Amino acid sequence: LKVVSERCKTWQILGLALMAFNDALDLRTAVVEAVQDQNITDVWPRLVKLAEATINRRLRAREQIATTVLNVANGFAYLPGDFMEVLSLYDATGRELTMQPIGMAVRNGTQGFYAVDSDRILAKEDGAFTLKYSAALPSVSGTLSASNWALLRWPQVYLYTVATEAARYLRNPEMAREFEAVADREIAAIAAQDASARYGRAKVRFGWVSP
Secondary structure, eight states, X not given: OOHHHHHHHHHHHHHHHHOOOSSHXXXXXXXXXXXXXXXXXXXXXXXXXXXXXXXXHHOOOGGGEEEEEEEEBTTEEEOOTTEEXXXXXXXXXXXXXXXXXXXXXXXXXXXXXXXXXTTEEEESSOEEEEEEEEEOOOXXXXXXXXXXXXXXXXXXXXXXXXXXXXXXHTTOHHHHHHHHHHHHHHHXXXXXXXXXXXXXXXXXXXXXXXX
16 A cells, blocks of 8 residues: 555544644644644645635534624625525514525515625615524634634544645645545535434425325
């Protein structure tokens, strides 16, 4: 087996026993050991930001669900800084609004509809609205003492995703592919676990007569 494959497989097998990160310093130490090159410390914040962008783009879990109140005035309200995607939007009476494409929302004069435009919510009615949304991970790129709930709960995802970016920085595509494959498996495992936790006992009711 190739050295890089052996390295990835060793980290994957021993990961649950060895990886318990308290902060970004622990993560950086683990990534340096994984790629076996200290040079990545010079660009550490950049690597973490790239990795977090990948995680935010690919992963949706119940821990990321957040709620806030938006005060719509003159037909719009600014979205939270950590906004990733809308899950639901309710008015003060508890009625859920229906999402539309921007063009339809602008042309449609009917209340009860909304659209997302860049960093804003567009609505045909003003007032306080409760937004439930998927939030981006709090970044750990700023300082080595930084931490967040995802680093503590999903250390493998952070390790392999940052290691992928580190391997790319070192211009080692083979190593990057190996780490990326492990990161993909970790993200898929989290998504499956989250789906089971949220919908494992859900029941389906058919709208027609079944045998």
